[in-house]
Amino acid sequence: MLVINQKQVEDILTMKACIQVMEDVLKELAAGEAIQHLRSVVPIEKNNLMGLMPGYLRKEEVIGAKVITIYPENHQHGQPSHQGVVLLNDAKDGSLKAVMDGTKITAIRTAAVSAVATKALSKKDAEVLSLLGSGEQARTHLEAILLVRPIKLVNIWSRNMEKAKEWKAEMEQKYPVSIHVFETVKGAVREADIICTLTASTEPILCGEWVKEGAHINAVGACKAADRELDSELVRKSLFYVDRVESALNESGDYLFPLKKGVIDSNHIVGEIGEVLTKKVHGRQSNSEITIFESLGLAIEDLAAANFIYHEGVKSKKGTFISM
Structure with missing residues (x-):
């Protein structure tokens, strides 16, 4: 062994x-x-x-x-x-x-899966990345997304501003990108082409009205049925993809809350990211669509x-x- x-x-x-x-x-x-x-x-x-x-x-x-x-x-x-x-x-x-x-x-495979989903679902010319959270997953997600999209600007928000500033200094030494720290989620995501939610929040931190047309979201932090990072309006107006349908039906608060409220119906999940890769289901159809990848971990x-x-x-x- x-x-x-x-x-x-x-x-x-x-x-x-x-x-x-x-x-x-x-x-x-x-x-x-x-x-x-x-x-x-x-x-x-x-x-x-x-x-x-x-x-x-x-x-x-x-x-x-x-x-x-x-x-x-x-x-x-x-x-x-x-x-x-x-x-x-x-x-x-x-x-x-x-x-x-x-x-x-x-830490590594979670970010790598987000990169796979980003490559499959985001716009090819996406240049602005927003990271919500400043922990280990923010580090690995920055590394991963830089490998699949031509990112020029990174916006970061964290509940701990000092930690976000330390993260900025550390990452700017490591990668040739400009990093801006924001005090609000709204400010951090306003111009974002790609958004990664990487928090331990149990309540929505990202609202649909703040996300611009054509953005792609990797929803990573919430992994229990009682927890969510996305508000119902964002889920409603987006194409919603998952790593595994069975997992989403049992563990995804981002999906289950709007479903229970009647904001979406049971057909809202477009498919699994593996099905997009194998062309069993469609991915993004236009540059105006908002896409979400719900990552629960497999x-x-x-x-x-x-x-x-x-x-x-x-x-x-x-x-x-x-x-x-």
Whole structure:
């Protein structure tokens, strides 16, 4: 069994490589070659939870699961909100092939999936990116979106202005883009071609009246039926895509709240992003349409990333082999 730590995961799983891995596995899911089940969740006090996310990649002949904890308030203490481990098993005999850090896998693959959706749904000439939130996902999303669209200006909003200013200074040292910090969400998104909502909010922070025609939104932060980042009007007037329909029907507050209010009907979901990639459903039809990608996170994304890391780790002799 190969044990791969957080630093080794980060070294092996580059964003560019992960974007391609995510595109491939989402196509497999659309083709029925990847088996995806709803996560099991154990609620914990103070809005915290632990989740188990199992899956099976038929072509790669691997099964496995991510065990993850989500503690939204961790950011206040300098810790990641999502922490976990990924177990990778051989599907032929069930043996455990690898155990690896899931915290960095989650951070990288989440942004990589947003990049896949952005490439598929946003306007090709999108130049202004708005990031709502200043945590780990803001860092990885900036890196990912820069790889798929010609971004020239980045607007960031955060509830913690000092943290947003620190993020700006850090990212401007790393990337050749102009970054502006905004005190309001409305100001941050007014001219945005691409918007990523990356918060732990349980109530809407992004309103439809603030979003311009032709924008694309990656809704990433809310992953429970009781939580949402988007208001109902924004969902109503947008083309709504998901990573998995089953997940959206059970876990997406962004979808379930307007559905329960009668603002949208049960046919509002256009399809899964993998179906857009395989041309089973249409994507953007005009430059005036607003598109939303609702990202809840899938076990098969973690497994695909882990399988890539495992093979690259074996080749590059990274990680530690131990006997059970």
